[in-house]
Amino acid sequence: MTDFVALSLAEARQLSISILSGHGLAADHVEAVTETIMAAERDGCASHGLYRLIVCAHTLKSNAVARSAQPRLSDIAPGLVRVDADGGFAPLAHRLGLPVLLAKARTQGIAAMALNNCVHFAALWPDIEPIAVAGLVGLACTPSHAWVAPSGGTEPVFGTNPIAFAWPRSGHPPMVFDFATSATARGEIELYRRQGRAIPDNWAIDAGGAATTDASAALDGAMLTFGGHKGSALALMIELIAGPLIGDLTSLDSIAHDGGRKASPLGGVLILAFDPKTLLGDRANHHLNRAETVFAAITDQGARLPSDRRYAARRRHADGPIMIGRGLYDDLLALAEI
Amino acid sequence: MTDFVALSLAEARQLSISILSGHGLAADHVEAVTETIMAAERDGCASHGLYRLIVCAHTLKSNAVARSAQPRLSDIAPGLVRVDADGGFAPLAHRLGLPVLLAKARTQGIAAMALNNCVHFAALWPDIEPIAVAGLVGLACTPSHAWVAPSGGTEPVFGTNPIAFAWPRSGHPPMVFDFATSATARGEIELYRRQGRAIPDNWAIDAGGAATTDASAALDGAMLTFGGHKGSALALMIELIAGPLIGDLTSLDSIAHDGGRKASPLGGVLILAFDPKTLLGDRANHHLNRAETVFAAITDQGARLPSDRRYAARRRHADGPIMIGRGLYDDLLALAEI
Numbered sequence: 001m002t003d004f005v006a007l008s009l010a011e012a013r014q015l016s017i018s019i020l021s022g023h024g025l026a027a028d029h030v031e032a033v034t035e036t037i038m039a040a041e042r043d044g045c046a047s048h049g050l051y052r053l054i055v056c057a058h059t060l061k062s063n064a065v066a067r068s069a070q071p072r073l074s075d076i077a078p079g080l081v082r083v084d085a086d087g088g089f090a091p092l093a094h095r096l097g098l099p100v101l102l103a104k105a106r107t108q109g110i111a112a113m114a115l116n117n118c119v120h121f122a123a124l125w126p127d128i129e130p131i132a133v134a135g136l137v138g139l140a141c142t143p144s145h146a147w148v149a150p151s152g153g154t155e156p157v158f159g160t161n162p163i164a165f166a167w168p169r170s171g172h173p174p175m176v177f178d179f180a181t182s183a184t185a186r187g188e189i190e191l192y193r194r195q196g197r198a199i200p201d202n203w204a205i206d207a208g209g210a211a212t213t214d215a216s217a218a219l220d221g222a223m224l225t226f227g228g229h230k231g232s233a234l235a236l237m238i239e240l241i242a243g244p245l246i247g248d249l250t251s252l253d254s255i256a257h258d259g260g261r262k263a264s265p266l267g268g269v270l271i272l273a274f275d276p277k278t279l280l281g282d283r284a285n286h287h288l289n290r291a292e293t294v295f296a297a298i299t300d301q302g303a304r305l306p307s308d309r310r311y312a313a314r315r316r317h318a319d320g321p322i323m324i325g326r327g328l329y330d331d332l333l334a335l336a337e338i
Numbered sequence: 339m340t341d342f343v344a345l346s347l348a349e350a351r352q353l354s355i356s357i358l359s360g361h362g363l364a365a366d367h368v369e370a371v372t373e374t375i376m377a378a379e380r381d382g383c384a385s386h387g388l389y390r391l392i393v394c395a396h397t398l399k400s401n402a403v404a405r406s407a408q409p410r411l412s413d414i415a416p417g418l419v420r421v422d423a424d425g426g427f428a429p430l431a432h433r434l435g436l437p438v439l440l441a442k443a444r445t446q447g448i449a450a451m452a453l454n455n456c457v458h459f460a461a462l463w464p465d466i467e468p469i470a471v472a473g474l475v476g477l478a479c480t481p482s483h484a485w486v487a488p489s490g491g492t493e494p495v496f497g498t499n500p501i502a503f504a505w506p507r508s509g510h511p512p513m514v515f516d517f518a519t520s521a522t523a524r525g526e527i528e529l530y531r532r533q534g535r536a537i538p539d540n541w542a543i544d545a546g547g548a549a550t551t552d553a554s555a556a557l558d559g560a561m562l563t564f565g566g567h568k569g570s571a572l573a574l575m576i577e578l579i580a581g582p583l584i585g586d587l588t589s590l591d592s593i594a595h596d597g598g599r600k601a602s603p604l605g606g607v608l609i610l611a612f613d614p615k616t617l618l619g620d621r622a623n624h625h626l627n628r629a630e631t632v633f634a635a636i637t638d639q640g641a642r643l644p645s646d647r648r649y650a651a652r653r654r655h656a657d658g659p660i661m662i663g664r665g666l667y668d669d670l671l672a673l674a675e676i
Binding site for chain 1: 414415416417418445446447448449450452475477487488489490491492493495501503505513515517519564565566567568569571572574575577578579581582583584585588590610612614616617618621625626628629631632635636639640641642644
């Protein structure tokens with residue numbers, strides 16, 4: 001039986017601020033990181049919510065992130081904006097670049113933003129939901145640490161390499177998905193290990209390359225991609241377009257740079273924005289409404305749209321309180337008192 | 339035992355020209371379609387090679403494609419080019435738009451091409467390999483006919499919705515992948531049905547929504563996406579960005595338009611191009627070479643890069659002959675004599 005603690009939104013936010021400030025993170029980053037953490041907690045994404053402060057604190061203690069990083073924006077081409085995050089956490093760099101990305105997409109029809117040299121600790125959906133809230137279509141992806149073997153291989157090459165997509169809806173929050181191209185999240189395997197449970201046999205292989213249901217053996221071996229050779233191809237694409245194409249680290253580079261510190265990955269994020277109004281002119285609303293027919297064809301047969309569960313949690317949590325396990329709360333309090 | 343016929347490249351090409359011309363297709367389309375068919379046959383993609391002429395001939399006989407379509411190009415924004423294929427086969431429209439897409443990507447950094455109102459009969463890799471041959475990065479996707487149920491559902495909404503990606507390599511042909519977001523190709527299920535073989539139980543469901551290994555029941559029911567809810571999310575993204583976002587048909591629209599003719603799908607193709615030189619300037623070659631480290635990490639452990647098998651077939655077939663089954667050859671000869 002798990003014992004829970006109820007926190008108001010203000011209390012949860014203050015806990016995040018105390019932990020991050022206490023670990024020496026500059027005030028502007030504290031605010032941006034806290035907003036990202038709180039958005040995940042509000043949406044019921046436990047692994048990227050308050051729990052993630054443990055990962056952020058560890059990354060700070062390991063000196064794997066620049067505490068007072070100053071993001072710098074470069075307007076490198078009509079359709080391209082780059083933000084060098086200066087080795088800091090990603091949210092502040094994203095916040096600096098987003099208005100420029102949107103402005104470029106509106107004039108060019110399509111534009112790309114490269115966030116470079118940043119430490120990612122969050123999901124990707126918070127990076128693209130605001131693109132769709134602004135009426136545009138967003139797409140984002142990023143490598144991570146090399147933990148995942150390619151299809152047909154046994155040695156890690158790819159990160160968990162997530163991809164996220166956001167589509168604007170009238171009278172609804174955007175349709176957003178965000179998934180790792182690994183069969184599962186690394187944190188999920190760690191959770192099974194802590195609980196002494198067997199993992200499904202298609203999540204990972206052991207160090208000898210054999211299928212395993214042993215979570216510890218999986219963490220010492222290699223994770224697998226979702227969807228066999230197709231998921232592997234997608235992971236490779238993400239590795240390339242959010243790595244070398246934007247002049248940033250691959251997942252192999254990132255884990256080498258980490259050097260065993262087990263901090264969050266360092267590298268790039270590629271974010272694309274398409275403006276339906278530039279593409280379709282006066283017919284934009286007509287065609288966006290046609291997308292609703294596709295959504296209805298999915299939900300009318302009892303299937304779920306990717307973001308439905310997250311928005312339901314958001315409605316439940318609109319006014320708090322946030323319930324977190326006593327064990328996590330105690331760990332966070334200890335981090336806040338350092 | 340299958341009996342084979344050896345055709346020189348010139349004989350194979352002439353067979354394609356005879357069939358397409360004999361079905362009333364205008365000469366410029368005959369040439370462009372034949373080039374696409376021959377590229378697939380050369381690369382060992384049997385289902386999109388000479389075999390596909392049976393599908394093209396059926397589409398022509400069904401009046402589901404405009405025989406003398408005149409593609410029209412519109413330069414709609416600095417980063418966007420649209421080619422209205424005028425209801426014709428896609429290759430001629432693609433050929434018209436490609437140089438404009440490349441020029442836009444070189445100045446803008448990223449650009450998109452919408453091929454609209456076209457009939458697709460081919461794979462997507464021939465559309466993007468030339469982008470990578472020109473030194474850029476290419477990405478393409480398209481809806482098809484609604485044959486595929488969303489994850490958690492039982493009724494078709496998505497097409498087989500392929501996605502393809504091309505990456506330029508120095509001293510190598512480009513790394514290219516091209517896969518359907520359905521668990522398998524529809525033609526593969528049809529092949530199993532003709533052979534009276536059971537299909538794997540994760541390819542499709544029957545009309546009642548139950549898993550099936552019966553190919554006929556699968557064709558009357560719904561295909562499944564690859565990779566569960568993640569593959570389903572990807573299929574939805576493709577449905578949206580190469581459908582409503584470019585003002586074109588969804589897979590549900592396309593199959594309704596088909597009205598039981600079983601012709602090739604009608605709709606749009608979205609093609610993106612990124613220019614590494616615009617993104618990276620003088621450092622472009624340095625970073626493209628870093629991608630080779632990722633490829634080596636894959637192939638050094640005995641895993642395959644997505645396009646390796648296709649390029650091996652291309653080398654084998656460089657000078658012909660092409661070997662095709664006697665049954666297919668007889669069917670093609672009959673179509674050429676109509």
